[in-house]
Amino acid sequence: MSSSPGTARQITVHRYGSPGRGPKAYLQTGLHADELPGLVVMQHLLALLDQAAAAGRITGDIILVPYANPIGLSQYLFGKHAGRYEFDSLGNFNRLYPDLAAPIGDALSDRLGPDAGANVALIRAEANRLLAAINPRSEVDHLRLELMRLSVDADYALDLHCDDEAVMHLYLGTALWPGAADLAAELQAQAVLTAEVSGGEPFDEAVGGIWWQLAKRFPKAAIPAACLSATVELRGDRDVSDDLASADAAALFRFLGRRGLIDADPGPLPKALCAATPLDGTDIIECPHGGVLLFKQAAGATVAAGDLVAEILNPATGARTPLVSRASGILFARAGHALARPGLPAAKVAGPVPLPHRTGRLLTQ
């Protein structure tokens, strides 16, 4: 949908294999537009898939969207690029995806039974039917809808993002762990954060959450977690290089091989670097006021509850406010710039124990 006369945007979609033959994987990147590591990973992955295709080794249905957000890529303000939120609606590009679980459940309530395969087929058909019937109301709604239409019936849906300064980490539905442990090990993730509902309807939950929401609503029916959907955080936004991207693309390629989408020997699974921890065990340490953020811990550091993570320097008085972790675990991400303001997430620490203050919307806005 064009947002204004004389403009038109497009996404590029690469397809390998054939629909209905083997498992289906969908990979997209750049949904937040200011997160570029995945755009390079996709090009390295495309080269590997081209080789596999030329050798007749694609055994599944693989879709790649190498930049998922042309709206966000075009947003400049005062000479600087601004992703994450859409200028028009001020909405986060990775929130507000349509929640299909409720209408699918309403439509199929008397047809879901003990046959898991039949249920998967019914649910996917209904999801496709619902998405085909939605008329988008804005350009950004249309973008969300097209990405859902490409992915909603996939067995694997990987959304490649990054944080500010960060180590490799994943967001997953609780039902997908430990099933997705091979993905985490291949990517050498240092944190895996699980939630049943993280709040805000991000893409990965809109696609994958259908399954565990329906399984909860219809406990007598056999409804598997039929889509391994994950948000993959490819480190920090400055970690853009061919070296990192080629290694990450090779890891994703091995994952697709291990899952039967490519006829290629993935070799032994690398040793996992972490276990999953609940997203409500992640302490998001926010700045209580403005000032200059001075970190005392690097991304990737292991910290204990009570440890000093950073200080906010008050430039008027020289006073320093300590920011302390309430979780014990890995500090997997921290703010990428030093100008603190109230509410800015300064650092994220993945702890194994749910924290009392972590309720409601569990993701940063």
Ligand SMILES: [Zn+2]
């Ligand atoms: Zn992102």
